Structures are given as structure tokens and as C-alpha cells.
Amino acid sequence: MSLNTKSITELRKLLVNREITPLEIINDLEQAITANDRKINAYISYDFDQARKAAASADLSLPLGGIPIGIKDNINTIGQPCTCASQILADSYTSPYDATVITKLKAAGAIPLGRMNMDEFAMGSTTANSSIKITNNPHDLSRSPGGSSGGSAAAVAAHTAIATLGSDTGGSIRQPASHCGIIGLKPSYGRVSRYGLVAFASSLDQIGPCSKTVKDAALILNAICGHDEMDATSLRAETPDFTANLTNGIKGLKLGLPKEYFSDQIDPNITKTLNVAIDILKNAGAEIVNISLPHTQYAVATYYIIAPAEASSNLSRFDGIRYGNRAKQNSNLINLYKDSRSQGFGSEVKRRIILGTYALSSGYDHKYYEKAQKVRTLIRNDFTTAFQTVDAILTPVAPTTAPKHGLNTDNPLKEYLADTCTIAANLAGIPAISVPVGKDESNLPIGIQILAPHLGEDIMLQTAHTLEQNL
């Protein structure tokens, strides 16, 4: 029946009507993964026996009852590996606990199945920084799926997963979703607990879904949201039913087009496709308003100080002492730290640790980290001002469609600049979603980004759903 090609919503209907069992979904996924994942390489590992055990006792009365969900390999799931696509954790680490999002998914009846490939420690935008394997874009195997949640997005697009969790620090859910032609959602900062997510940049990281439909993303968000005392940044905000207003339409909504995002840096094919999508939203009753987010051009520089600085601190926990791989034959403690870290981390991780350590080092912390935090305030204020006149903002997700493998391997700065459309949402802490709206001449997917005010996921999802239904 190819249950692997169906959405959560479709599968839930079949499950509730007792037309299928969770085991049949797992079987179809196993078949699809066995047949296709050797081409895509979206999975680092999977354990069908564990998933079958969970499927046998799945409670179908729960909102995600019987639905298998792929998990980015930086989210701890008890009894499973969690490599972060790094040699420092590969083959030696099994999670001793569940991340809060996993506890919540399980409580909603979902079955964690499979560990999705990623850039090492989520640092990158191609998934080529994985130390384990290179993931290929299902739409063109010679191209990157984007990143860092490239495995999470590619598997959903290739129908080797029903839906997945990713993490987004500067666009790591939305950009691969756009490159793979699926939905990718980054929630508001504080919506979703990060307890059990291996921390990259703590003032930016959020966990969110990759899915086939907007409604599926809303269903997963329903399950993973909510206050958690294990994450001090987790908000006590009320968690609404994010599926409730999806079909309310967008009549009278004001949608802003920031001129800074529609620059000549964006591939004209993308602009053309986005304009079609914008017309659809207009015809559905939205008012389109031109706006300005004047500090947009400073977002990449701000991000590439703040994210490496926080990463250099977070990754100091990988020292070869308590978990992960330890370098052999060390006579003293300092050499043990240095050798374990130097052998365990890949180039991009080392580069960012050095950059971040420098930005936080004595004499430079005010010059770099504090300066970036101040510019972050200006970027955040831009959005606050904009949301006084508009309900949501529309932008491209990326300046190009999926790049060929190996394009900017030797030029990290060039790769960083490709994050220009997505990082401001993390700096401002606001929710954002990528919705596929078309394809370019090479048949590569193009996404549109919808941004909403902090805790404004309902408006964002309503807009995304309206667009999806009218394409």
C-alpha cells in the first residue's frame, strides 16, 4: 500500500479506522529505506526491532498514536546512538536518557525510528560536514539536500520517513526543507524544550518538525511544545492546538515583503516563483505590504560571532573524560583533552571553536561578542517594529536552490553568506516556516519563508496552510 508515502494525517485516519496497523507502516518504511536510502544516505542508523516493539503496543487513541518519526542524530533517545555526525561520539555513545521532545513524542503515541544525518554538531548548511556520510538530495543526487538537518529533510522528501525532527540554529530546518521541497518549521525561542538536544548555540537553538504537510507540522508541534523545568529558557506560554485555526483563511491579514530580502543576490527564478506564491496569498484575501528590515545586512556577521562563541563554550564538554571517544595513550590530562578533541572533531567544528574562543577571549569579548549581541538587539527591534504594521512576513529561504556537492568546501565565509535569509529569525527568536511553492528550470524545489511574531505560530501556520491548499 506504500504507507511510507502518506502524511501523518492520512495515516492517522487509516489507523483510527483500523484499516492498517502501526506495524504495517514500519514494514513499508523498512522496505523504502532498504531500497532507497543507499542512494540518499539520510539515515545514520536505525533499529527496526525497537520500533516494532513500540509499534506493537502503540496507543492509537493518542494524537500521534502509531506514527514513526525520524530523529536528527543530535537529540538523545534512550538506548539509541546519538553521534551528532561526529567521530567524537560515533560508536561509543548510547543515550542514557530521553530528550524532553522524545518523552513528549512518546507520550503522544509516536515511535522514534531512525537517526538522521546532519552536519557535525549541526554546523553547516550542506550536511557535507557529517563525518559519517554525505546525504544526497532526492531531487538530484549530485546535489546537497541543504543542512544542517539534511537527513531529516531528505528522508521526508524521499518518502523514507513520514516526518522527522530537526534542529534549527540559523536555518538548519528551513533551508534543507526548502532544498528538498518539504515543510520545515522553527518554533519561537522558548516554545520547545532543548533538554536532551546536544547544544550548539544555546541562545539560538530550537527543535522543530520536517513534514510533508503544514497540518503534519502543526500536529508534531502540538506534541513537542510546552514548558519544561529541565530547560531554563523554556516558556510557560500556553500551548494552543496549532491545527485549530489552519482552515480559517487569511482574509484581511497583512503580509509584509521586506525589500532587503528581495535583493539581486536572490536567483531570479526564485523571485519569480515567490511572486506567484505571493499572488496566491493576495487572491486568498491577504493584503501585501512593502516593509523594511534595515539591519538585515548585519545578520550574518552577528550570527557568525554569537553562534561560534556559544558553540566554543558548549563543546568544551567533549573532553574524552565522561563520554565519547578518548584518545589512546595519554600520560597527562591536558594532552588527553587535546588529543581526544583534535581527533574527534572535524574541520568546521574546530574552525568555529577557534573563532568562538577568540571572540570570547579576554580583551576581545566586548569587541566581538558584546558588539554582536547589541547588533542582535537592532535586528530584533526591526522585527518588533515591522510586526506593528504586518501580521507575518514573507521572504525567500535561500538565495539559490540546492547547490552541487562540494561547491564552497574551501570557502567557509561564502557558505555562511548563503544563510542570509534564515538567521535573522533565530537572532530575533521568532517562529518561521519554509513552504515549498514551486521548482526551478532544473526541477529543484523552491521554498518561501513565512515569519511571524514571537509565539505567533498560529498566524504563520494559517498562512502556510492557505498557501499550500491554493498552490
Added chain:
Amino acid sequence: MSKDHIDVNYVAELARLSLSHEESETFQKQIEEILVYVEKLNELDTSNIQPTANPSPILDPIREDIIKDSIPRESFLNIAPETINNQLKVPKVIE
């Protein structure tokens, strides 16, 4: 912000990383380029701007201190690289 201060080998030492000769040459060049790029932040006058450390207001991070069961000690000993007598083993720290 000026590029001439970074010595990647010195900073790597602070971060407890040892770099190969090739790595240090490549990183030196690449990180200098990045530092030149981020100098554009100095175009902005931020003298009266408060820094943002957390993008959403923390409402109430304090909770009751209630004693609860934690993850069993064995779970962590099982994933440690080296243990001895149910404790983590490290090289000699004091001679």
C-alpha cells in the same frame, strides 16, 4: 575589530585543540577572512543599545527544589571511556 591579532595556534591552545601544520595555515587564512567580514558590525553605533543575550523574556526560570530520582549512575558509567571502581578514570593529575 582587526584581523591582525588572531594567532590560531594560541587560540587553539586555549580551546584545548592541537592543530596540524596544514590545519593551522588554512584556519589562519579562513578565520582572518571571517574577522574582516564581521568588521562591518562597526559601521553601526551601538553605544546606547542594550545587548540581547536571550531573544525571549525569561518569565520565571526558578522552580521548587524537590528531591527526585535521577538517571541511574550505571547509565553514565556505561558510556564512560574508562572506569575503575565505579568511578571515571583519568590520567594522573598531581605528580
